[in-house]
């Protein structure tokens with residue numbers, strides 16, 4: 001939900017720029033990518049919900065990412081960094097990774113819209129479904145998720161006509177999703193090493209986090225009762241602004257969706 005809220009907010013508030021004036025179809029593709037990308041960083045944890053998205057396939061991929069992340073942590077940590085494993089909340093939890101993911105996505109889609117976009121859409125649809133329906137189908141769920149992702153991808157691409165998607169906007173959507181994830185992790189107890197490898201207090205993996213009072217427990221009551229509903233409301237509101245501007249929701253004509261715009 002945070003990925004969708006972030007994508008909605010960026011596209012709604014960046015009205016003067018290219019990303020604020022996407023076609024409805026381009027916006028939808030970006031929304032799917034950003035929602036899924038908000039779960040991408042946790043593929044570094046083989047036991048995470050998101051790593052079970054595509055069953056043994058994504059679990060194997062996750063083990064690989066975890067090993068790589070562990071290696072990079074061990075290689076680049078200083079004496080001041082904590083002596084943790086580093087496989088989880090490592091490389092995939094840095095702005096460096098978000099930038100790489102943005103560039104790689106843009107490059108892949110630029111190379112081929114005919115096969116690359118459907119493959120990426122399928123992958124991120126799967127992550128998005130897994131994330132939003134995280135308690136859905138506890139057994140045999142990988143097959144259900146894979147099937148649902150396939151249907152959603154097909155439906156999405158039928159409607160989006162493929163050629164319409166802007167490669168750079170797709171890349172930015174993936175980057176936005178990753179950053180939304182980092183912000184979410186930063187407000188939990190462990191923090192998030194967003195700024196690696198920039199050393200802060202002699203730590204290259206400095207866990208960025210707000211003051212203790214503003215942090216919460218993962219899956220705790222604050223997250224479920226406050227953060228979840230607020231993010232959902234922001235996601236719906238911001239998406240409505242972006243889609244209305246793109247001309248898809250004419251019934252919202254005259255509704256004061258952007259109170260800040262009317263002030264001036």
Ligand SMILES: [Zn+2]
Pocket residue numbers: 041042089093181185
């Ligand atoms: Zn995480």
